[in-house]
Amino acid sequence: xxxxxxxxxxxNEVGETPIWIPDEQALYWIDIEGQRVxxxxxxxxxxxxxxxxxxxxxxxxxxxxRWLLATKTGLSxxxxxxxxxxFIVNPETHPDLRFNDSAVDRQxxxxxxxxxQKDLSAADGSLYRLDPDLTIHTIDTGYALANGIGxxxxxxxxxxxxxxxxxxxxxxxxxxxxxxxxRRTFATIPTDAGFPDGLTVDRDGFVWSAHWGGSRITRYxxxxxxxxxxxxxxxxxxxxxxxGKDLNELYITTGWFMMTAADxxxxxxxxxxxxxxxxxxxxxxxxxxx
Numbered sequence: 419x420x421x422x423x424x425x426x427x428x429x430n431e432v433g434e435t436p437i438w439i440p441d442e443q444a445l446y447w448i449d450i451e452g453q454r455v456x457x458x459x460x461x462x463x464x465x466x467x468x469x470x471x472x473x474x475x476x477x478x479x480x481x482x483x484r485w486l487l488a489t490k491t492g493l494s495x496x497x498x499x500x501x502x503x504x505f506i507v508n509p510e511t512h513p514d515l516r517f518n519d520s521a522v523d524r525q526x527x528x529x530x531x532x533x534x535q536k537d538l539s540a541a542d543g544s545l546y547r548l549d550p551d552l553t554i555h556t557i558d559t560g561y562a563l564a565n566g567i568g569x570x571x572x573x574x575x576x577x578x579x580x581x582x583x584x585x586x587x588x589x590x591x592x593x594x595x596x597x598x599x600x601r602r603t604f605a606t607i608p609t610d611a612g613f614p615d616g617l618t619v620d621r622d623g624f625v626w627s628a629h630w631g632g633s634r635i636t637r638y639x640x641x642x643x644x645x646x647x648x649x650x651x652x653x654x655x656x657x658x659x660x661x662g663k664d665l666n667e668l669y670i671t672t673g674w675f676m677m678t679a680a681d682x683x684x685x686x687x688x689x690x691x692x693x694x695x696x697x698x699x700x701x702x703x704x705x706x707x708x
Contacts, residue, residue, distance in 0.1 A: 420695040433671030435477040438661030476520040488517040524573035526707025531564025550708035566617030616657025660700020
């Protein structure tokens with residue numbers, strides 16, 4: 419692998435959900451607390467930033483250049499020209515519960531997790547599925563902050579990060595019905611390695627996990643054994659996604675949320691975008707079919 423590259427000094431409070439768009443050869447990601455969508459064109463070095471009129475927490479691709487957003491107030495479509503959102507649904511009726519991270523399955527349906535934003539350790543989170551007809555279904559419950567979500571290359575296993583139980587869960591996924599069963603622990607993260615955050619799966623079926631408070635990314639083999647770690651010069655690593663022409667460049671988002679002024683001075687790159695060229699390839703993120 420190449421050396422880690424400090425790519426953009428964007429200073430995201432909580433950078434998240436880096437998604438590569440092959441048709442544009444460009445990267446998109448969000449800043450949750452900054453309520454923005456960012457775009458970066460590696461060929462030109464041009465970077466853009468769009469304000470979002472909803473409190474976005476995750477980003478997914480739709481058809482015809484549209485986006486599907488998970489937000490603190492439900493699910494919404496979002497268009498960048500002109501920038502505006504269109505509300506879809508919010509099944510969470512309790513004011514303490516909100517959506518967090520999401521991913522699209524190989525069939526074009528969105529899976530999205532929820533959390534208790536007032537008590538992050540409470541096992542109040544659920545896993546939902548949004549179908550292309552925009553109906554929403556609860557498919558599992560009892561998560562202590564449902565976070566990064568990813569699918570195996572064949573789509574038959576879905577991984578969900580349970581952040582405040584310091585573990586990554588694996589589930590058997592029925593690709594026809596869009597349901598889960600056989601929930602089990604895939605990997606446990608030691609407390610001195612921070613909390614597991616964003617997640618992605620590469621072409622070989624290996625699982626990559628970002629560590630909030632752990633200054634690293636970990637790659638696990640399909641059996642849940644650590645295959646490698648990549649260290650970063652910032653405490654809070656939030657997510658990563660593969661991009662580039664050959665899908666072998668790992669783009670990494672970070673954040674400075676809840677860091678003190680002294681901590682930020684000690685870690686001046688916190689919140690910036692990083693990149694590293696790897697010896698493996700990722701997968702193109704599926705498009706929501708609705």
